[in-house]
Amino acid sequence: MRLENKRVLITGGARGIGKGIAQLFLQEGANVILLDIRKMELEMTLQELKEIGKPCEAFACDLTDQDSLLKTLNSVWQLFNGIDILVNNAGKAVREPFLQTSVENWEDVLQLNLTSMFTVSQFISNRMKEYQMKGSIINMASKNGLAGSSMLSHYNASKGGIVLLSQSMAVELASFDIRVNAIAPGFIDTPLDQDLKTDNEENLALTNRTPMKRLGTIQEVANCALFLASDESSYVTGSTLVVDGGHLANASEL
Ligand SMILES: NC(=O)c1ccc[n+]([C@@H]2O[C@H](COP(=O)([O-])OP(=O)(O)OC[C@H]3O[C@@H](n4cnc5c(N)ncnc54)[C@H](O)[C@@H]3O)[C@@H](O)[C@H]2O)c1
Helix, strand or coil, X not given: CCCCCCEEEXXXXXXXXXXXXXXXXXXXXXXXXXXXXXXXXXXXXXHHHHCXXXXXXXXXXXXXXXXXXXXXXXXXXXXXCCCCEEEECCCCCCCCCHHHCCHHHHHHHHHHHHHHHHHHHHHHHHHHHHCCCCEEEEEECCHHHCCCCCCCHHHHHHHHHHHHHHXXXXXXXXXXXXXXXXXXXXXXCCHHHHHHCCCHHHHHHHHHHCCCCCCECHHHHHHHHHHHHCHHHCCCCCCEEEECCCCHHHCCCC
16 A cells, blocks of 8 residues: 555546546545535545545535635645645646637636646645645646647646646745656546547547557556655656657657
8 A cells, every 4th residue: 555544635536537546546545535616526426436445525616716715625624634645636628729719718727727726735735834744746737738739728828837836836845845746648538638629530640649559548647646646756856747658759740
């Protein structure tokens, strides 16, 4: 068991990658709190995860509502009397051309993907510092935070921001024994990824440009999160772990 009795908060844990990370962390002995806006899916996921037999709780909360978020974070901290590992995973993408992107959509994506990550991280790391707790924070970026693409200017900007936010936090928090790292997945088989794809031809083109010629799995991203959460990565901070089947390494391929 690599996370025996570690207290973990996972945002966006109702489905997709967040749910997969929760499942693996519980199997590795952690106690997990999920935070998500999708009440029904959250409740169903919670019931499913409780069967693993480790403490698992959930809070329905909109991460973009600052007041309710701060109240929820207070309750989260009290529930397990602390948090050792934070996984900032919630995120969304809107697909539209840069020239037609409204400022409302721009702010909407940045508010969830970047600003709420800042708020959650600042709250949790301040508490970790106050209680002199060692911590690990994992921020879900994307390969789109490391190279540009069409139709996703707000998403890409938010993910690029996450990479630099993670590095900046890592530098300032190292002296408090808090490590901060990012994960940059490529195309992973999840509901969000399905939303981004318009047709099968596009699917095929995307996987064809990926040297490993397939989508990644939720389990493959969760395994990276487990490494960064556990003491196996005790000297790793400020890094961005790319999980993309070689997609970025193949950047000059036509
Ligand atoms: N799927 C991919 O291919 C892929 C690739 C790179 C990065 N990512 C990143 O991984 C993370 C998880 O993606 P996923 O594919 O599992 O997506 P998903 O849509 O399946 O899951 C995202 C979760 O975030 C929650 N969420 C959305 N808005 C929220 C809000 N306002 N408040 C609280 N919760 C909210 C959703 O309800 C959902 O449960 C995201 O940050 C995404 O950008 C995904």
